[in-house]
Amino acid sequence: MNTLLSNLREILDDRGVITDPVEAEAYLEERRGRFHGKSQIIVRPRDAAEVQAVVKACTAQKTPLVPQGGNTGLCGGAVANADQIILSLERLKQIRAIDPANNTMTVEAGCILAELQTTARDAGRFFPLSLAAEGSCQIGGNLATNAGGINVLRYGNARDQVLGLEAVMPSGELLSDLHGLRKNNTGYDLKQLLIGSEGTLGIITAATLKLYPYPDQSATALVALHDLPASIAFLERAQSGSGGTLCSFELMHRVGLDFAFKHVSGCSDPMTAPHEWYVLLSLQASGDAINVDTLLSAIL
Ligand SMILES: Cc1cc2nc3c(=O)[nH]c(=O)nc-3n(C[C@H](O)[C@H](O)[C@H](O)COP(=O)(O)OP(=O)(O)OC[C@H]3O[C@@H](n4cnc5c(N)ncnc54)[C@H](O)[C@@H]3O)c2cc1C
Structure with missing residues (x-):
């Protein structure tokens, strides 16, 4: 040593x-x-x-x-x-490039997820990966674990946000595959092998990530359900009736809400009677062509 x-x-x-x-x-x-x-x-x-x-x-x-x-x-x-x-990786914090026209940003592995969301927003774009640890987790860790978060239904997991990757292999060689090309059909996709490998195959040092139009409309609802099968039926209804705007659909048992009512100050039951299951869902859209409040009302 x-x-x-x-x-x-x-x-x-x-x-x-x-x-x-x-x-x-x-x-x-x-x-x-x-x-x-x-x-x-x-x-x-x-x-x-x-x-x-x-x-x-x-x-x-x-x-x-x-x-x-x-x-x-x-x-x-x-x-x-x-x-x-x-x-x-905490000192690899550079935003190497942001390209709103191509809807991409190339960032180093140590960038904090919440800071990348802000960077995208400052450029008028949206980076959809979002989880409760976003104030301290790093994009390199998100890719190494193929993190999910709350927007998977619409945007997919962390691996779905990646167009290009840079990583150091165990030999010390640099795998440099940073590009923003979507229609890429060249050979093996080594980056997808590294994503989700939790540091066992190499060390991710940078990535080119997809950006999306910023969703300036958002509608959220907490829905109480009597049983689990009702949640499946409600998911089908929300997906077919939301015109592709459904981002989040989080199923929660009453036990989880009881914990929150007991331990989180200012948190109380918004419903008149307790139910066994709840769904927190969110619809988001950009522009005026669709109204998410109208869509949500129709689903409910
Ligand atoms: C409150 C809370 C909520 C969470 N919610 C979610 C959620 O909704 N969805 C979800 O998927 N996870 C969730 N997590 C788990 C965790 O936040 C994620 O797994 C996150 O992606 C880890 O990122 P990190 O930077 O903290 O990685 P670390 O914890 O530091 O590392 C995780 C793994 O990745 C490896 N690694 C880290 N960086 C690199 C790199 N640059 N190259 C190669 N390997 C690397 C490490 O060796 C380790 O094996 C949550 C955690 C907390 C505390």
Whole structure:
């Protein structure tokens, strides 16, 4: 480890290597406290070239690396053992390009998801990936886990948002496939193998992502249902009656609402009587051609 540590210090700047246990703690603790890492070295490269150099140095010493994004994953995938090094992507934060005409943005892996949503919005566009951890999870982590979130019904999972990918392979080579071409029918699609591989095949350093028109209309409803089969019938009704504007359809049992009423201040039951199942649904659209309030009223 000592030879490797001095190699890593040569590759990275002063803030690029953490060995102080107090400073390292933030990278070792899974946020619910269910997993606790033992890694003694955290590396924080600034760009893809530094990631490549770190991977080559670790491969040469046969030392495993665990990539870490926002560390919001709930199954301990970003937690590392004592003989493993954590590679945090938090300093790869560049927006490399945004192209509203082509509806794409090319961003580095360490960008926080909520910041990318804002970047897209500032350009008059919409980036639909959205989940409760969006204030701290990173796009690299979202792609590594093929995250879902609340808009999957309409826009698909994280993998459906990707046109191009850049990643560092275990050899240290850079897989550079960043492009914004939609009608791409060339050969094998290696990026889709890397997406969802949770850091086991390579380290994602950047991606070209799809953008959409910003939905300036939104209508939301909480619907109470007597039983589970009613939710399937209601989903069919919402899908066929919403003209393609249905974004979210979240099914919740009464137990979940009871937790919220009990523990979230200011949260109370909006219905006159309790029901066993609830659906929170959302319709969104851009422009004036469709009115989502009218569509929602018709569905209800
Ligand atoms: C409140 C809350 C709500 C959530 N809601 C959802 C949800 O709706 N849908 C959903 O799918 N998940 C959800 N999650 C889980 C989690 O937020 C997602 O899995 C998220 O995509 C993880 O991103 P991260 O940056 O935190 O990754 P991390 O937790 O840091 O890492 C996750 C895995 O990806 C690997 N990894 C991270 N970055 C890279 C990279 N650049 N290259 C290669 N591998 C990498 C890690 O090694 C690890 O195996 C939720 C979590 C919380 C706390």
